[in-house]
Amino acid sequence: MRSACPSITLIDLLEETGRRPRELPLYTFLEDDAEVTLTRGELASSAHRIAAALQPLAAPGERAVLLYPPGADYLHGFFGCVCSGLVAVPAYPPDPSRLERTLPRLRALIADSGATVVLTTSFILSMAELLFTDAPELRALQWVATDALEAGDAAAWQRPDVTADSLAFLQYTSGSTGVPRGVMLSHGNLLHNLGAICRAFATRDDSVGVIWLPPYHDMGLIGGVLVPLAQGFHTALMSPLSFLKRPRAWLEALTRFGGTISGGPNFAFDLCVRRIPPTEREGLDLSHWEVAFCGAEPIRPDTLARFEEAFGPHGFRREAFYPCYGLAEGTLIVTGGAKEAEPRLRDVDASALEAGFARAPAGMARTLVGSGATLPDQSLRIVAPDTGRVLPAGEVGEVWVKGPSVAQGYWRREAESARVFQARTDQGDGPYLRTGDLGFLSAGELYVTGREKDLIIVRGRNLYPQDLEVVVEGSHPALRPGCGVAFGVEVDGEEHLVVVQEVDPRKWDGEVAPVLRAIRGRLASVHEVRPRAVVLIEPGSLPKTSSGKVQRRATRKAFLTGALRELHAWCANARTGDEFSGELSAPEFRVLARVPSRLGARREDLDVLSQGTGDAV
DSSP states (O other), X not given: OOTTOOOSSHHHHHHHHHTSOTTSEEEEEEOSSOEEEEEHHHHHHHHHHHHHHHTTTXXXXXXXXXXXOSSHHXXXXXXXXXXXXXXEEEEOOOOGGGHHHHHHHHHHHHHHHTOOEEEEOHHHHHTHHHHHHHOGGGGGSEEEEXXXXXXXXXXXXXXXXXXXXXXXXXXXXXXXXSSOOEEEEEHHHHHHHHHHHHHHHTOOTTOEEEEOSOTTSHIIIIIIIIHHHHHTOEEEEEOHHHHHHXXXXXXXXXXXXXXXXXXEOHHHHHHHHHHSOGGGSTTOOOTTOOEEEEOSSOOOHHHHHHHHXXXXXXXXXXXXXXXXXXXXXXXXXXXXXXXXSOXXXXXXEHHHHHTTBOOOOSSSEEEEEOOOEEOTTOEEEEEOTXXXXXOOTTBOEEEEEESTTSOXXXXXXXXXXXXXXXXXXXXXXXXXXXXXXXXXEETTEEEEEEEGGGOEEETTEEEOHHHHHHHHHTSOTTEEEEEEEEEEEEETTEEEEEEEEEEOTTTOOSOHHHHHHHHHHHHHHHHOOOEEEEEEEOTTOSOBOTTSOBOHHHHHHHHHHTOSOEEEEEEEOOEETTEEOSEEOHHHHHHHHHHHHHHTOOGGGOOOOBOTTOOBO
């Protein structure tokens, strides 16, 4: 970001951008049948016009939920909301064909935020009655279709009393590790993080962005929409559904626009390799791509190698990969490397890592990808989560961060905010944000090893689920990559491994035994662990976040409650020494995993009754 930029709020930033040549394009939306280009001047004018219409409806500081599909209307609504002084709450429009799955989250988000206004399009508003049938409380909100507002005078807009400390929007977490919570992001948080990203990516006025990430997600909204605004460079935006349906569309846009900045989670790069065969790679030109940022989930070294091998002949350079680490509670980015440097890979001993130490391999090795160093004006520590002791380089602990980008806390969750955002070391240093992520430092580089809550502890060993998931998905061709999770459940006072994995119907002949044998065999040979249960589920049914991250806790809950769309569930019975003997029905296993812990009872004190169908009673 320009050092001369006087912006302290998003409103300042929008006005400063609008004062530059107003006719220059800022965003181009790539749609299936048309393109919509939004210039700098048009964005500022529409934001002021919408804000002028909103200001009589609600007082500054009230919350407004944004229900838009990706596109120009979303940006008009978002910036209009910000300029009105309302606090924006980005949300997903509920899917009419899946209301039973999508409406509950929207209702919970509206109730938690205390929103009084809903901003949307006239098309979505026409379907509101369908929502009111199942959620009558939504009828009491003020619904505004911003695309149907009469052309008004932007001069009627009155600048709200907004400062750097004022809330800009609530970024509800994706829920990959728990119930979604509203992260309170101030204008100051956003401006600081935007400056950090611009410096890390070395953006220029002639940079070109290509973004398919959903604008409801922090990476899509902040990294994909606000960073181009901060620097003032042109960005092509496309729907995430367009990318998921046809990954080549992403690389085609990079080719066409000469994209220099683009990226996404680890799975996006893997998807391109799997879904774009060599014959369809011809004609792609990725030679302009300078920053291929990769974050939001564990970064796999194999992914970097496969993508480079597949698209190197088409201009992609390995040094364009930009592994980074961030989270909504830190606004977005926390660590990143030098722009032109190749990703740092570190081989560590797998057994030592399980014990909490990053050491040179003496046995089985695990390769980790570095996520760069902490960015300016911030402090990052690796801390023992139980004691608060700051750990030396090479020891695994929880990642703690402090600095101007750290959010204000969770909306209406004072106790949790104090625990997460006000942590102090055993020496009293702080306050720090506890990220819940595990990692270690080596020569100033952060290596993220997993999430504290996701750790599976089997007989004293700390097993990282992402390591197990990679082994499982590669054990048999019928298993879909990036579509499986591993988690732990407690039975008889001991934690056991459960694997849930989608199958690919195009590559599966319906025979279960070879798939189970492959999964169990690979886990035993690579990680010396035996799963207590393996569940094969329908393709596309694994719980995931909007950014494509697997939701392990949601999957665990669905497994225990029988809510997975199961094709086959195998569960081992009681242990004899180190061996599992016999099989147990999935419902019986769920009872054993849920009831004893809830009642404080031992397994031998419970009777599990099975009917002829195998259902537990």
